[in-house]
Amino acid sequence: EKQGENDEAVRLKNASEIKSLANTLKNFEGMRDGLKATHLVERKREMEARFQKWVDADPERKAKWGHILSDIAAAYKAPNRQAILARLFLGPVPILAAYRLPMEDLSPQRVEGMIAVISNILGQLDLDGQRAVLATAIRSNLSLPEDQRLEAFEGITADNLDEKVAELLPTALDRARIAQIANMSRDELSSSDKPLDKLAWRLLQVIPEVNRAYAEFGSRIGALRLELSEAMAAFRNQPEYPDANSTLRVTYGTVKGYSPRDAVEYLHYTTPRGVLEKNTGKKPFDAPEKQLELFRAKDWGRWGDPALNTLPLDFLSDTDITGGNSGSSIMNAKGEMIGLAFDGNYEAMTSDYQFMPEITRTINVDIRYVLWCTEKIDGMSRLIEEMDIVDD
Structure with a gap:
């Protein structure tokens, strides 16, 4: 560098x-x-x-x-x-x-x-x-x-x-x-x-x-981990999570914000206002000019949220994800796609070792923002015409 x-x-x-x-x-x-x-x-x-x-x-x-x-x-x-x-x-x-x-x-x-x-x-x-x-x-x-x-x-x-x-x-x-x-x-x-x-x-x-x-180490550790898992199950004397490695899985939760420390509260969603406030023109806060112009004009098209009177960008959920989950679909209770997971919050990077419901959050892009970019930034309205869009 x-x-x-x-x-x-x-x-x-x-x-x-x-x-x-x-x-x-x-x-x-x-x-x-x-x-x-x-x-x-x-x-x-x-x-x-x-x-x-x-x-x-x-x-x-x-x-x-x-x-x-x-x-x-x-x-x-x-x-x-x-x-x-x-x-x-x-x-x-x-x-x-x-x-x-x-x-x-x-x-x-x-x-x-x-x-x-x-x-x-x-x-x-x-x-x-x-x-x-x-x-x-x-x-x-x-x-x-x-x-x-x-x-x-x-x-x-x-x-x-x-x-x-x-x-x-x-x-x-x-x-x-x-x-x-x-x-x-x-x-x-x-x-x-x-x-x-x-x-x-x-x-x-x-x-x-x-x-x-290295192979001997892997074999030895693998055997010891199996023994440890058996021993810990007996020690805790309560139902254990199933081994979901190498399998398809679903995690469920709710959309909610969190408080990482005293007197700090994060809402469950972000909006274009934050992009405009953070934009400096220099990496990593150098949003494309076309995007900034549309944000300033509040041109949300059909994708704005009437209750918020703005375009939702990202939202938080208390779902349990790990490395490799980027791009996973986020669906509502009806099975309709509402977003895509792409990250976890900084304060809960240790969630692979211990899930903490009070602060562990998945960061998801709102599907309305994805569709807005598809239409307004990329000019690909024909792709949207091929989709079944549910307007609540």
């Missing part, structure tokens, strides 16, 4: 990745703030202490479940090398992904396709951007305890990181270089004297070992 402040071409190249990272950061910040505000971690620890005390109080329960919490804690302390390798070879900007191609038995067409994909991803970054991605992955390795670090990065320290990264990437990886890497034989790669080739070869040698360890 800093590199693009004075270079529009660099800013555009990095825009997609920066936006993705910003969204992730916002989610993590909301999660952190929510965990602190609700004291969820402390309450979970207290609940685990009560659970362990309950288990230990009965010899049969202790023999069956007494090991679960300590085994889970031990499993998560294992080396986290897989995450570092994923950043380099499989992450959002896989700086070394091309090096995996010589190791796999792929058709020429498949290799060409992968070269195009990798080139497109890395082509969005200039040299400094690619170096920054590589440095971030190496920095993750340095953050591990010394006995858990990947040996392939031996000799790279926090003090010489920038210098070493510059040696590894003297020039940006372009399509020609990526194609060359992808078509190298194993012997050519193992005997190359290029610093990045050497690093990649050393890392490739540990991938099978790390993958095995």
